[in-house]
Amino acid sequence: MVTIGDVAQAAGVSRSTASYALSGKRTISPEVREKVRQAVEELGYTPNAGARALATSQTRVLGLLGRFLPDEFAPAMLQYILGVTNRARDLGYDTLLVSEEDGYAALTRISDSRMADGFVLLNVAEDDDRLPFLRTARQPGVLIGLPHDTTGVDVFDLDFEATGRVMVDTLSELGHTELILVSQPEHVVQRGGAYVWRLADSARERAAELGITIHTYFGSSTQPAIGDDLHRFLDAHPSATGLLLNNEAAAAALPTVLHQREMSAPRDISVIGRYSDDFARTFSLPYTAIDSAADELGRRAVEQLVARIEHRDAPSTHRVELIPPAIQDRGSIAAPPVHP
């Protein structure tokens, strides 16, 4: 393989000069710089990443730690991942994607073996077992997802509390007084998906403040179970006029369910969801919804992480950034129907 020694020899300079000419870390005469540049070109030199990492203690690699639980809907994670990898590349970093089930083992392995300069954690649980280690790790870490204890880490997430409030406010302002909220399955919450109850709690709270009724349910995450669930919820509350969905499968199943009930949105019921615009576009999720902002979260997380990596000493305090919910109108909400 061609090394910096070969480049130096071809350029007729020392290895250190060749190295400096490439890094620009000290002033090099234009002639030498040009000779080195030519040698690099001719020989097709690319620095050996392992050797560089060893010498500099920098890998220019980011560790991206996801957890993809069997019955969760994993594909939604790809948008976070792409947000991370693309922005990382723009900033000069590659991304090591780790999906193994034992996230703690993965984090310690990558961190202790110095395979990455920093970490992005996906799918952060309320009481995430990776956090204690991350706080003492030599590399900085940012989270996508809000845990209970945010000390020592940077956090980016959709503002799920505001999302719950906005959903209720929006329908309340239109005159609705009885709503149903369908969340993701209970086991998602139990495994630490705090965002689910964060949205639900704030929706309930806001409803209480406004003096309106809200029925909250967990729904299945697969067909056809979620369809049955929806029928059951609608049967149980025939006077409800608004439906809030924090569950992709529910949004996908609802058109058929409404059809079977000879209902349509927003004529008979107003529907507002929380899912990614991309899924809405590919699949038939025709409802007004709050976007997950996945790639924006990925982007922002990486920017913050790289800033920390490259300015370790900066005394900046850790930040928690919650992206405010943005409603994408698809015409599925209106004033409640007037019953004679």
Next chain:
Amino acid sequence: MVTIGDVAQAAGVSRSTASYALSGKRTISPEVREKVRQAVEELGYTPNAGARALATSQTRVLGLLGRFLPDEFAPAMLQYILGVTNRARDLGYDTLLVSEEDGYAALTRISDSRMADGFVLLNVAEDDDRLPFLRTARQPGVLIGLPHDTTGVDVFDLDFEATGRVMVDTLSELGHTELILVSQPEHVVQRGGAYVWRLADSARERAAELGITIHTYFGSSTQPAIGDDLHRFLDAHPSATGLLLNNEAAAAALPTVLHQREMSAPRDISVIGRYSDDFARTFSLPYTAIDSAADELGRRAVEQLVARIEHRDAPSTHRVELIPPAIQDRGSIAAPPVHP
């Protein structure tokens, strides 16, 4: 940081002995082995990956190169990715995920800088610009996706030709004589998505052999355009009784479209698709379909790649493995309706 020197010192042996005790590459007395083990435990030693890579020319990292084009449906890719990363981890490898648009640049960068021991290429195009480099690269590579020229690489893919044939055969055997095939958008094909026309061509060929009619179309990949497309196709061929879908968005839109036409499957029309079971489960894709076999392809690709990495000298010839289509019955096909 704790190095193997620290371990050696704590165990009262030389660095080489410590190293051999850990690697097991030469016989070590039980006592020494135990002392080293203890020192590792006490000090919390993890080998530095960069140093090891430099010494051994092995990274224990696999490069996973995807292309995620803006208007393609990216989430489907996650299942391939997870198949790769999970199997890689089982075999002791981590995965560097590279999503940058310029796949050639990505491949040369990772390869030349020795950041990976081998490559898995996703989304391989008919005439993929990464292949010439891959053939001469120092690291072996396997493809998920069948290109025109398969020399020098291992290839894994769903057998799209057999898929097209099976779709036609299945409906033909039930008595259908006029079919419509809705493929992915034309630009997917133009960008190299050879699988699209591979399926379409073999379906057409098979239909010709059987003496039945098939109308083939490209469909949009987003809502609501694909819904309009479907209506148009159905309007154009009112006597068609079978619908073949090689387009996720079409499968998602079809329930509503059929409903609007007061049709149902399989009563009025038989429907058979080609998409992932996972999507079917989460979204409402209620049709009998051939699974994409994404994670199996990812798994198999990694197994082959690791075999090549670890037995470089093995004179095994390169293989092209096409997974035969497996139909998942969801009750959407039957004999064509009998018209009075």
Next chain:
DNA sequence: CTGAAAGCGCTTACAG
């Protein structure tokens, strides 16, 4: 069965 030493390919003080 074990140790001292060389070497992997870089970067970066140190010296001029």
Next chain:
DNA sequence: CTGAAAGCGCTTACAG
């Protein structure tokens, strides 16, 4: 403005 040398933390022939 440039070079010779040390060092990053491993592994592995070489020697005993």
